[in-house]
Amino acid sequence: MVESPQIRRWVLATRYILLTVIAAIMVYPFAYMISTSLKTRSLALGSPLDIIPTEPTLQNYVDVFRLADLGRYIANSAFVSVTSTLLIVFLASLMAFAFSRLRFPGRRLLFISLVIGLALPTMMLIIPQFILARDLGLLNSTAGLIPFYVGTALAFHTFLLTGFFSTVPRELEEAMIVDGAGLWRRYWNLIVPLSRPAIATCIIFAFLGTWDEFAWALTTLNDESQRTLPVAIALFRGQYSTDWGMVFAASIIAVLPVIVVYIIFQRQFVAGLTTGGLKQ
């Protein structure tokens, strides 16, 4: 059955209308944030309906850079999140490969501990982890955050990837085994290329998670020069009142890299990509 062009046009139009309406709802708070960041003297938030500032100014953006060493904090955050993201995705994909493809002793126990690690509120681990970081000499340095970011995120990403890896048809792998391919080749030349969208998803989530992390960085860093961006942003909030224009300006600066990473990696979500790759 072939659809008539008219039906197709209708379907497309409905699609756009739906998407636009939903997008408007989704974007609204972000627009409000931008609008507030362009207003000065915003200890009290304006009405959410006044989305267009009367006298827009970039003063808040100038001020956040003037008052805090944001450039350095952005560099610290970038270093930590890029390194952590690479490690998280690499290690989690190896672990997921093991869980979905290999039989090894203790597999069940490890998988259960992984799920426990997923469900357990990490806030409650903060004191034992803090003491561990102290004993390992990982307090008070941006680099010291990395092992903890990676270790904490592994459960989630391994779980997500295990789900995706198990959908890769076994026949393909068996064919490779017949050809004498080892573990590493099966991982690197089969599972990874076939799971590009899943791995892209992990990169997007891992970057967001480590870029935004606040509680651990705040607890372990005591030196201003080691600070990460979320800690610096929180310091613009006062005990009794907060200049929201400034907080929102800093928050928008912080969101940009996350969006860039997302735009780059969402390109992997293209239907039909995997099968096309397989046939050749």
Place this chain on the structure above:
Amino acid sequence: MSGTISFWHAYATDSPEVKTIDEIVIPAFNEQYPDIEVQALAVPYDELRQKLVTAAAGDQLPDLVRADIGWVAELANLGVLVPLSAEMQQFDELASTVYPGPLETNRWAGEYYGLPLSTNTRVMLYSSSLLGEYGLTAPSTMDDMNAMAATLAEDDIFVFADNGAGGWNILPWIWSAGGDITDADVSVASGYINSAASVRGVEALASLYQAGNVPNVILGDSGGLGPWEGLEQRVYATIYDGPWTFAYFGNQYPDFDLTSAPLPSGAGGSISVVGGESIVMTQSSGNKPAAAAFLSHLLSEEVQLEMARVGQIPVLESLGASLVDINPYYEHFVEQLQTARARPATPAWAQIDALLQAEVWKAIRGELTAQEALDRVAEGADALLAEYR
């Protein structure tokens, strides 16, 4: 003396306090002690407590902390603070210069574990023009307040608003009615928090609420119109709040005629609640003499005056008279501080406060009588206080 000392506080990055500390307080200290490096670290206020507790567990506390007055007994009980009255040479000298009320908040198990650094209290705040339109002035007694409620209700104006029913909010009502929280040793609450006078204090507020003269925000309705916004929109006639309200209104609503007055008095007088911060020294400090030198510096007239300029009410009795020259609005705060009282200094306070808030909430709503609610608080508080005796 030489070395490095670390000092944690919770002033926001864009606050004038941070500017004063970095540009005036520390440089002045270094003129006297050029070889001591002071590392001041800002921690977001909402997370300071969590960071302190974790650092205490990991033995990683800084030398000095500017802590809420309510935390001193708790930290002292953990064993992480230096008992200044026993171990700091200059203690008696410094203690004699500060207001006795704030000083008492640092006492735990017979020793003083901190010194007050800045103080504050709540006074009545209102718009004089709004009250003027009704031919009213600030109520000086609870009877005035009740009469005022009836007048304003005709135009749907709430006589009073507050955004919670915890100790900070409710204790001025209890104390002003002649009530109390615990005995002088902070060892028992029964017979004090549920005394007839304490019950009358809670009833006064509850009856205003039940008559529709106090808005829902007192029940913790976080979607409701906040006290500041309601005052500005002339929907709330009066609120109780601290000196920072003037900084906020000056910035946000510069045309608003914010006026202060002492709290209306009841059978016990006009008694407000003391807030503020103390400076404490930690047991893990590696350089206690240098830390003591900086601590003394923070309590010098020079530094206290500089901090007063950016909104921190000094704790030195000697500065009381000159404060009005710095900020005219300090007048009623200094006056109110003469009789204001502090929340009981006990490690159990955070839990007693939560219990008080939950039970008084029911009394305000009318689910319990004030007597029933405070009897429950007394029972729970007795058990908590017993744990720390």
Place this chain on the structure above:
Amino acid sequence: MPGFALFVLIMVYPTVQAALISLQKWAPVPGGRSEWIGLDNYLKAFSDPVFLDALVNAGAYTVVTVPLQMSIGLGLALLLDGAMPGRTVYRVLLYLPVVTSWVVVSLLFQYMFQSGPGVANLIVVDVLGLVDAPVPWFLERWTAFIAIGALGVWKGVGWAMIVYLAALTAVPRDQHEAAALDGAGRWGRFVHVALPALRPASIVISILLIIGGFNVFISVLLMTGGGPANATQVPLTYMYQQAFEFLNFGYGSAIAFSLTLVILAISAVQYLATRERKGG
């Protein structure tokens, strides 16, 4: 493998420590006197009305928000799956809620659900006419959870959308074509081709969202703080209060593990249910 080693060091070791803490009346400071009390903290938790109410609250939040996030997320993923102009723009716009800071969106939702003339009251009073007077949303338990749940769904659909997009990519294009040749319409292709192929992803998403639902924290903390009078307490806000405000770390840890037990029990039931369906 290094991944497992790091996971054991950063997660399992502190978890064991936290488990030990949960069996004590624990003094946080080294050298403090801790007292072994066995399972007392757990017995206390399961007879503590505030904790039990908090579990019910989180359960209700999960039951309502998870299906909504999954169905809306899937819908958006389907709308954005095929080739269409402006696809990247829409994908970015729909993802914005995921990256916008909790502080900002919690404030805004509080504003929209304000007791007076907010957007939410405009809808229920004036547009739908469901009630006569404005609702003080945050004054009562379940109305407060409508606001908290709305925020949860709004912030979560973009997340579900991405995972579904990644999963849709794996649906082989030739299966679509085959079904189209067999005369299947759009709906038929969706039900017979896409849905079965998305099953593994749906299971992963639902488990992660259920865990996330029971671990709801920051939005509740920022919007109601668990109040009024503990009415909107969830396990994590209660745990945080016990641990960091009241310094009852033993009890806080016991709450954390009790919550984890409940989640694992639910996951186990879900796992068995899906396995049975597969078998039958």
